[in-house]
Each structure stands twice: as C-alpha cells, then as structure tokens.
Amino acid sequence: MTDDAPKMPTAAMIAIGDEILSGRTRDSNIYTLAQTLDERGVTLSEVRIVPDDREAIVNAVRTLSGRVDVLFTSGGIGPTHDDITAEAVAEAFGVKAPVRDDALAVLAEWYAKKNQEVTDARRRMARIPEGASLVPNSVSGAPGFRIENTFVFAGVPAIFEAMLGAVMDDLPKGERQAVYTVIGEGGESTIADGLVSLEKAMHGLKIGSYPGKTGKGGPLCIVCKSADEKVARQAALAVESLFRAQGVNPEMVEGYGPVRD
C-alpha cells in the first residue's frame, strides 16, 4: 500500500556508451546516482543504457525528459570522435550545439594552467547546446551542461561524481522515506506469507525482500519503507518476530544496512 506515500520528485537516467553494452566497462554511475537521489527523497523511476548512437540518444532523451522532473545522462561528452552526446541532446531539444565562447574560455583557462594548448580535439568539448548552462568539472576542466530539465555529465566516474556534486543545490528534493532493514537467514519463501499480511495490515508501508547474491541461504534482507517513521520501525519489529518464529535471530538496522548484494 503506497497510496499515502508522499509525492516525491521523479528522475530518470540515460547511461550512454558502447563500452557498457559490450561488457568492456561495468557502469558505476547508475549506482552513484541512485544512492544520491534516494538520500534526497527523489524517486529514480527508470534508467536506460544506450549505445553511442545519435538516434538512440535523441529518442531516449525526448521520451524520458518529458516523463520525469529531472533527467541525467552520463557519457559521450569527451574529445574523441565517438563523443556525440552534446549534439544528440541538442537535437532532442530542437537546438544546435556550437562551440561556445563561455565553454571555450573554461577550457582555455584550464589548459593554460597546465601550459597546454586547446587543440581541435579539445575544442570539441566546448560544443554546448544553445540555451544550456555550464556545469563545472573540477576534475578535468571540460564542462557538462544543463538544458531544461536535463543534466549532461561525463561518463568517467570521478567526473560524473564531481558534476553531480556541483549541481546538488539545483536538484529537486523530496521527503525522504524512513527505511529499516531486518537482516536474517534462510530462504525468503519461509516468511513470504507473513510479509504479505504485514504490508496489508499497515497503512503506507512498502516491504522489499532481498535474498543474498548466492541464492543459497546467507543474509536475507527485508526492507521496510514508509513516509511515517513509526510505521517503518513497527513493521521492522514485526519482521523480526517473523524471523524469530523460524528460529532465526535477526538484526535490525536503520537504512538499507551494510548487506547490499
């Protein structure tokens, strides 16, 4: 029952890059963003991973930017030929992405400090959609940008995190739900029936059941979420009882707990 859940701002993300889809790279930006938004009370409602392909990026940006309060993209804004995100996002919003003087000034200052030139390849990183505002990059200089409700960040994890940190005050903020997690042992089917009854009985409660990653016993985490802190806590106490009835001695923690697999 989530009818009474507070209205939370919504977000989506598009991770852009052939290297993720080919299995070369294991993405970490999705996990970073998901945790950051959860802490702010923002619901991440969908993530898409798309290749370095103009049409795929344009379609995903158009669809998702219209569906959520705030959209994030990662990847494809570097200096090489396969970096086409800026143009594709511009196209999605019906504008051009010229080399802009303000972005060029940022690059010029960054490379001047390193006694390096703004080469043709580096100039590519000053292509910013018309009307977009720049997002600073404290790691490697070349800026990200924001256009309408869409933030466009680099794919390199350290730069993604720096850009996310730089815009934190501009992001929507919702009411964070209270979360308690009960960590027990055993297969989830042993207490599943009890969880159904519990969720039905308590107004505004949402329960998630997450077995360990091996699938063979190990920690079973039951997550109790509610906008009402008391409801979440009382539900967790009830889950503790369900475990004890199975002869298991569970541990209750605030938040998702250290066991996340």
Add this chain to the structure above:
Amino acid sequence: MTDDAPKMPTAAMIAIGDEILSGRTRDSNIYTLAQTLDERGVTLSEVRIVPDDREAIVNAVRTLSGRVDVLFTSGGIGPTHDDITAEAVAEAFGVKAPVRDDALAVLAEWYAKKNQEVTDARRRMARIPEGASLVPNSVSGAPGFRIENTFVFAGVPAIFEAMLGAVMDDLPKGERQAVYTVIGEGGESTIADGLVSLEKAMHGLKIGSYPGKTGKGGPLCIVCKSADEKVARQAALAVESLFRAQGVNPEMVEGYGPVRD
C-alpha cells in the same frame, strides 16, 4: 565506418527491481550478460532498469521484445508479494500466468530433497505464462522461463548466471568481432585527432577511447574493433604509434585488456 560490419544478432535486457533504482543494490547482471553476449557476437543494443511495477514491466517488454532478436529480464520471479514479473511478462504477450503443473513438479522435487514443503509462497514461483518453456535453476530450484524471444531470469546474481548458462545453446550466435586494446597514458585529447583519421582511413574499423575512471591521467584505453582481424590489429599498431609520438610507451593486448574502468 561500420557499414561493412557483419550483421550481428541483437539483444536487449530489462533489469527489474526497486532495489536497483533506490541504490540499495548495485546490479551486476547487466555486466554479466553484456560480457556473455559480446563473446557470442551478439549486440546488446539497449538495457532498461524498471521498478517492480506492472505497467512499467509490461511496456518495456512489449517495446523491446519487438525490437531485438532476443530479450532478457532479471528479477521479480521470487516467492514474495513484490515479485510480479511472471504476470507482467505474461500480460505483455497476451496470455495468463497460472500455477503450472510442470513448474510445481520441479518445486516439489527440489523441496522434497530438503524435506521441506511447497508452501503457498513457494507455489507463487510456479506461476509461468501459458506457452512458456521452463529454464532450469540449479541453484535454488524455482525455474525461470522462456516465452517467444524473451528469457525471464532471477535477479539474484548466482541464479541469473546459472539460468543464462542453462540456455546458452538456445541463444543466437553471431560472428565475433576482433578486438585489440592499446593501453597508454595521458588525456585522450592528445591523440583524438589521430584516432579520427585512423577510423576514416581503415575500412570496417570502429575505435573507442576510454580514459581511466579518475579522469586524471592513468591508463587510457583505445579499443580497435573490426570483423576483419587484420584491420583491428593494424589499427592497434597505428594507435601504438600515436602514443609513441607523444612520448608514451603503450601496451597492446588482444581483447579489452585487464583495465576496464
């Protein structure tokens, strides 16, 4: 230039689960599947992460199953109330998902070996869409299934991998492209212009440029891919020269190399 790339079978994936979107869990199944498909010469063209929400699952399955040769889903086929994937996938294909005798028999045999009962919660795991074939689960018994071009697997990583392994012979297989990676140092903007010329000059070559995850120097990986092994190898040798012209001594490896961040 990828015009001459061999026609490769295409795939998509839907990772289902509130726990991924809330940042509780860092998904690993996408990475597992991406690597497996790449090794088989199958192009993973899109991944979506959606919540445990009927409409979101139905829409994603309908859209993606019609767009690719083979679709995979992970998550939401366990015994608890938040496991709704079987019904949602059935709905996407216009059929019901009753508790099926063949699936029930699998569960009965599994739990009998452990001297356990098939409780009501466990019976939920025998809900399989009409017309689907079962996918064995060597880890925890409860089967996945295949309906039309869509494979529905568990989200627990060990079970996901077991199910993927079990259907391997049924998956499409394409011509695997040759991959060489040149690992050097420095910012990618220093050799970006050379990469553009190289990709233009060599027929059927695709180059990807991947800086390290810190964004501050460290290994820079240039990936050269082609259906023609000689083209990929010659391109990698040319990339080595680009690095050497910058005073960097690079390393060339077959495949994506050990540096994947």
